[in-house]
Amino acid sequence: MKLTDYLKLNPFVIAPMAGITDHSFRTFIRRLDSSVVVSELISANGLEYHNERTFEMMGFDEEQRPVGLQLFGDDPEILARAAQVVEAKGVDFVDLNFGCPVPKVTKKGAGSAMLKDLVMLQKVLSAVVKAVKIPVTIKVRTGWDHNSLNAHEVGHIAYNEGITWMAIHGRTRSQNYEGKANWDYIGEVKAKVKIPVLGNGDVLTAQEAVEWLKKYNLDGILIGRGALRNPYIFKESLALLQGRTETIQKDFYQLLVLLSELYALRCSDRLREIQLRKFAAWFSTGYPDSAQFRKKLFQSQNCDTILAESKLYFSKLFSTNNPNEESASLKSHEEEHFLMGGHG
Numbered sequence: 470m471k472l473t474d475y476l477k478l479n480p481f482v483i484a485p486m487a488g489i490t491d492h493s494f495r496t497f498i499r500r501l502d503s504s505v506v507v508s509e510l511i512s513a514n515g516l517e518y519h520n521e522r523t524f525e526m527m528g529f530d531e532e533q534r535p536v537g538l539q540l541f542g543d544d545p546e547i548l549a550r551a552a553q554v555v556e557a558k559g560v561d562f563v564d565l566n567f568g569c570p571v572p573k574v575t576k577k578g579a580g581s582a583m584l585k586d587l588v589m590l591q592k593v594l595s596a597v598v599k600a601v602k603i604p605v606t607i608k609v610r611t612g613w614d615h616n617s618l619n620a621h622e623v624g625h626i627a628y629n630e631g632i633t634w635m636a637i638h639g640r641t642r643s644q645n646y647e648g649k650a651n652w653d654y655i656g657e658v659k660a661k662v663k664i665p666v667l668g669n670g671d672v673l674t675a676q677e678a679v680e681w682l683k684k685y686n687l688d689g690i691l692i693g694r695g696a697l698r699n700p701y702i703f704k705e706s707l708a709l710l711q712g713r714t715e716t717i718q719k720d721f722y723q724l725l726v727l728l729s730e731l732y733a734l735r736c737s738d739r740l741r742e743i744q745l746r747k748f749a750a751w752f753s754t755g756y757p758d759s760a761q762f763r764k765k766l767f768q769s770q771n772c773d774t775i776l777a778e779s780k781l782y783f784s785k786l787f788s789t790n791n792p793n794e795e796s797a798s799l800k801s802h803e804e805e806h807f808l809m810g811g812h813g
């Protein structure tokens with residue numbers, strides 16, 4: 470099956486997130502029906518210089534397929550060699566990051582800085598596509614700043630270089646994570662280019678995912694922070710798109726148990742504890758008494774107490790609230806600042 474065929478079956482995809490879309494989380498979110506998964510950004514230079522930690526980030530298992538690894542870098546040859554290393558690992562595709570706004574990355578010309586130099590961007594795409602047989606995808610922002618929106622030009626170049634799809638985070642680099650994603654511009658780009666386009670930015674509910682997919686005639690929707698609050702969003706979006714009305718039973722406590730098991734396979738107890746605490750807090754965002762619950766989480770000393778507190782909180786919550794009315798609750802917290810930083 471071609472990579473784009475997966476989007477035809479299910480257009481809803483987890484967005485890459487550094488520190489989050491690691492090996493364990495990718496397995497977790499594939500089980501929750503993200504159509505494909507992709508790693509957090511990996512340094513091409515780190516692979517070139519055999520950095521051990523960079524190599525560790527490339528692990529995956531069969532259950533994650535179709536799975537891609539995301540690379541960032543500034544040098545076409547180094548990126549091409551890194552893509553070959555990625556291909557040799559046996560993944561299904563390689564994704565290139567042209568969205569990262571972090572100064573440490575952009576000041577060397579990598580990430581979103583590549584949007585200021587489309588000649589270099591074209592060289593990178595050409596070198597990487599020639600170097601590997603697996604599909605190459607890209608993730609960009611709308612442009613460097615408000616005066617230089619150029620994702621449509623990137624789309625033309627990418628199509629001509631044989632890139633499989635382009636995901637667009639609907640903010641400029643200058644916006645960082647401020648303001649709202651510019652979905653109208655994503656729609657304009659889609660109407661102008663031949664390359665498949667995935668839209669991204671601020672999707673919090675299945676209703677939004679399906680509405681924007683249809684309204685802007687997109688090939689897919691990338692969901693990041695919305696999936697950290699509600700990992701069921703992929704199942705819900707797909708059901709809504711397909712007109713299925715069955716209720717998706719939500720059980721955030723069971724999701725935490727699953728995450729705990731997956732992290733136990735690859736992480737230290739300390740890291741598992743940190744991750745569980747974060748996820749429990751994110752799942753509670755927008756629900757009644759979440760501030761009190763989070764306080765308890767941060768007082769918890771180990772994974773067992775985090776799970777016990779979570780069991781108490783979520784079972785009480787869902788015995789008195791209908792979890793399927795959550796969309797309204799999340800909408801009302803739209804303005805709440807939630808992870809306003811990242812690498813794309």
Ligand SMILES: Cc1cc2nc3c(=O)[nH]c(=O)nc-3n(C[C@H](O)[C@H](O)[C@H](O)COP(=O)(O)O)c2cc1C
Nearest residue numbers: 484485486487510638670671692693694811812813
């Ligand atoms: C904590 C965090 C880490 C991120 N790391 C990456 C990354 O490694 N690569 C990337 O392309 N985008 C990264 N992003 C950007 C997301 O993929 C996405 O474009 C952005 O969060 C907007 O989508 P959302 O509103 O659905 O979260 C990151 C975002 C966050 C919040």
